[in-house]
Amino acid sequence: MLRKAMGFMVSNPLSGVISVLAIIVVVASLMSENFLNSYNLVIIARALAFIGIITIAQSMLMILGELDLSLGAIGGFCGVIGGILMVRVGLDPWLAFALCLVIGALFGLINGLLVTLLRLPSLVLTIGMAGVYGGLNLVITKGVAITGIPADIGFLGSGKWFGLPVPFWVMLVFLALACFITLKTPFGRYMYAVGSNLPAAQMLGIRTDRVRIGVFAFAGFLAALAGMLMVARLGSAQPSIGDSWVLGPIAASVIGGVPTTGGIGTPLGAIFGAAIIGVIENIIVLLGVSPYWQSMVSGAIVVIAISLDSISRRYFRRD
Amino acid sequence: MLRKAMGFMVSNPLSGVISVLAIIVVVASLMSENFLNSYNLVIIARALAFIGIITIAQSMLMILGELDLSLGAIGGFCGVIGGILMVRVGLDPWLAFALCLVIGALFGLINGLLVTLLRLPSLVLTIGMAGVYGGLNLVITKGVAITGIPADIGFLGSGKWFGLPVPFWVMLVFLALACFITLKTPFGRYMYAVGSNLPAAQMLGIRTDRVRIGVFAFAGFLAALAGMLMVARLGSAQPSIGDSWVLGPIAASVIGGVPTTGGIGTPLGAIFGAAIIGVIENIIVLLGVSPYWQSMVSGAIVVIAISLDSISRRYFRRD
């Protein structure tokens, strides 16, 4: 009976990750009375917003079977460029914001062009490109943050709307867009085709290079968006923005059902994966777990989450 | 004529990376008279020794189509355990050294067991396990280095033998062993079989799980070896040992002809890849390149190296 119910549940590919998230939320709220407090939920939402935007980008690339380890570096670099445009060049903040998104898309495009035209493995290429973008960032800023970001765009980073942080709404909008693209458009189907069998996709006349380049560019765009929102939030362009956006989104995507081998999963699942990681990191701090234990606990959580997922899939075959 | 000669050259899969290395060495020695000086070569050899041991480990995993991002964490953690065994427990340094290698192999084994038995994607699993090992390291040391490592084993880290650093010789020994295993033993051939077509290998009755677990354990062993050699060299067990051993060896392996998709390449090629990165990092400092430019330059080098490799392979098809 239970087995059947569970079997039914896991037949929806998202139910696994959603139930894990639900269990964690319940446990967390039992363990700390501060957890379900509205301020704390806002904090979780805000943290999820930034890492979530990167997760959307990374999961779309992972559907293609690609990875971009330079998304964090792109986000940081675009943030710095935005800061310079606003503060030193004196551009209108909104214009600068938009320009940075274009630049981010351009960086993503460069990654995509290198991967497709030179047929490079994206993992290693983007390790290199992370050095390039991050290095240029250092060269320009000499490591010093650019302060004095106009307060006009502060709203984008720190404002609230219907009780939730603006970046969170932005994340939701782009999540909806990403889900729409992947599930409802031919382009999205082509993404799955490319990730599932590249030569077969070519044989069907799908412009696989364009699809891949397009997603890389979109990912760069999203990375720049996250970077700029963070600049708006901090009120200064920190060169170190994005340093911690590298491995988490990949783990989140896998937890959420997008394997690194591509072809399956959705950005929505990946966001649930990111939420699991986010809630756990939140509750660890709320409970006052020693900082020395934190990295061990969050590492263990990743391992447990993917293990549970794999075990449950083995027992209740989900096809 | 030239095309033919080049074509011949690239027919040996290693000649590409060797020529790139040769060109870089020549350029480097023209750019700085200090480069070919024997002391500098010792510096390069020593740096290559540590990153090289990890590269051997990572490249063997990559031949299987796996990755272990926790090798650095294992190295650091084993170094700390070694330090504790020597300094606090007062174990004989050699015994402690040996014990740590066993522990490292055990950690690798755990990774391997999780990957094979639970069928987890190694990239994400080992992101998690890096958190676990690194976290335990922090828990034990609280980030404080363990000083007072007995001078007995200092020789292993700082000593020289025939003019070259001892760690470099150790690396060479294990490189020879790794090449022997991969190329001259049935086990090694099974590694390629697993990396080339896992289901086919399973169907043939190759014990693919044992092969994968074995290589993970060996990689853990090598990581612990690198960690302990570093402890011997520093004379203290620094918790941060291994932090920078994560992405470099992967890039080195790809440059040296071991793709992340597995099935081809050799540890020898990977070491040449590591040498390319090592020489470049050395010459950058020798030339007094501004510290702000360094990360950008080494990132660009990785990109250029894999691009050249890919282009040359396209023009002179190497099979």
Add this chain to the structure above:
Amino acid sequence: MAYLHVDHVSKTYPGVKALDDIVLEIEMGKVHTLAGENGAGKSTLVKILTGTERPTEGRVMIDDQDAVHHQHLHKSIAYVPQEINLFGNMTVAENLFMPFSRSHHGGLLFRRRKLERAAQPWIERFKIAARPGDKVRNISISDQQLLQIARACTNESMKILILDEPTSSLTETEVERVFRVVRDVVASGCGVVFISHKFDEMFAISDTISVLRNGRLIDTQPATMLDDRQLISLMSGQEIKTDARLQPEGSEGEVILQVDGLSGKGFEDVSFNLRRGEILGFAGLVGAGRSEVMQTLFGFLPARAGSARVEGREWRLGDTHHAIRNGLFYLSEERKYHGIFPGQSVRRNIGMPLFGSTARGGVIDARRERERVGTIVRDYDIKTPTLNQNITFLSGGNQQKAIIGRAMACDPRVLIFDEPTKGIDLRTKMEIYRLMKALAERGVGIILVSSEMDELRRCANRIITMYEGRISGEFHIEQASGNALVGAIHGHGGDGHAA
């Protein structure tokens, strides 16, 4: 006494009863053929015999012991799977003897030279056109197929050899080679389980034939007691006419495709015309370069020289998107690598090129897509529980039908079929032939690359032969029965230019 005993075995996959209460005995020294339409359960049965799948009910007795509890018994069963399953990056010799312990090449050291020397006799025996040290991914598909069979035969504890459609990508000469080996194996006292969709092969080699239909065992008979017609009706449960010639009428339309001096990887200076409404056959030995010509024309492989015109207009080479947009469709012979999208549903697989009609304003209309795909699944009789079934779990033949249905739905003007009936059962084969004919008669130009002479003679209006990358002859169908055609395929004589 039967060595292998299938005892009331059933196998259920989610939504599919692949095998239903099968009882079967495989005897030593005999060739036992499993016949059945696509999806009948042949491969599933074979996988249960080899231990790669477990039965849901029933047991498999090997040597009178229950194989579920004695896994080692499966070692005496050598198996050649339906899909090619080799290590592309490794050498022929390594592929032949892996795992080495089984073939007495184990031990501490891997001796490449010794292994390659040991491989030589096998290569000669199976006439594989490769050296022991060649990388497998560089040898032809047919050689890979032969290598797989050779590999199974290197198993020294082999008692039963199972061949799941070993001949689907082989020409008659190569099939004969396989048969010689099968007879050797039988002569040495082993039993053979053989699967094929080709009747002449079945009758040529079998002692016993078992017929499966929809997962049930219909009948087991000595081969001599059956003939084509009986077998067909056992397999399909209905009468099927097979002897009709299926050339399209009115094949004298204007030239729709004109190829001039095309050269590329593996072929030189290929020129020919295709007329509207005709089926143009391409004959040749496997490895003659026919697939390469077609893939180059289609834009999947780069062209070195030459040009093509479609409907009088210059054709852009090297761009598959352009090709499909302009009505030239190529169906690859390699279903696994160039055809299906594994892990994706049947609906997504078939719906992939149909967005022209199923998407509006860049958004997919789910209802229309379901309808269109549903129609295709019905029209081509694709056996799948639901449209959302993962295509990986369809039987090989049904995957092929899905791909063909998908191509035909794209309204092509020139359609290139590369071994379209490879691994397809007879009933579906006939359907495909009829579909090709109907398409041609609607004005589509069709190129049919096939290694089955029978198929070409039955369907094509005209046959072009290729030998080692060059066109070696061209025949009208009336002239195609003689020796000249066979000669041209083998590269001698046959200067029977007629067209």
Add this chain to the structure above:
Amino acid sequence: TGAQAADGPGTEKADSYRFVVVPKVVHPWFDKVNQGAQQAATAIQAQTGSEVEIQYSAPQSASVAEQNEIIERAIATRPDGIIVDLLDPSGNRTVLEEAQEQGIPITLFDSINPEGMSLTTIGSDFCEQAEMAANRLIELLDGEGQVAIMMGVPTAPNHAERARCAQAVFDAHEGIEVVATGVDNDDINTAQQQASAIMQANPDLDGWVASDAAGPVGIGQAIKEADKVGKVQLVGLDDLNQMLVLIKDGVADSSSASRPTMQGYWSVINMWQQATGAIPPGHIDTGNVMITPDNIDTFMQ
């Protein structure tokens, strides 16, 4: 006046206090801050009987965004005060304002106020610390020679400031020439490789200063391996135990150290004073010390 004094500043009393300490990152240096904080907690408890709980909550990496999240989570637990070492004053500002809106007092240590805020700052001057080291090296070299600076993490403002101040001191001296700058990203191994290569490229190098704690440890190793102990002078930074060993072994001359325990101690005292209603000071200087072979034993544990 007695009644008046009872309601005056610093007279409120509570049975228990909970303060959260948020450092820049998980690092031994901040453990010492934490130790100092615990000492102060014990002291207050012994003197007043009120329970004082110190909660130590550190970001796993030195990123402003992550630190902000940690501070936000701390706010969510509604403590009696938060003690922070800001990674970047401008970047942390929004969260600090949030804390103030929620009525949670804040004390800064080891960092400066964000523009427009006036929180109590506790700590010493990084610039002074670096200047002390630079001046000590100049003294050792008798005002003449080639020196090199090891930068820590280029994006860490305190590392950058130390490098800048050391450079300024050297620039002000005729006889001293800065021939190279390395970058170690707060990693001992990188520091060692960079130092080796720099000494290789500059055979006449006479001395080193560093701007992070990992730097001098790596430089010390490089000096030993190059057999240049005594020939190349090293003035270190802070008091990691490996640094102390280097001084003991004579590889390094000395180290210019800030006093983390003191910073933690006074931060808690200040927090507690604020909770009692006392008016907080603007700045408490905890000073720097020069660790030399003469006083090293007081630093060894």
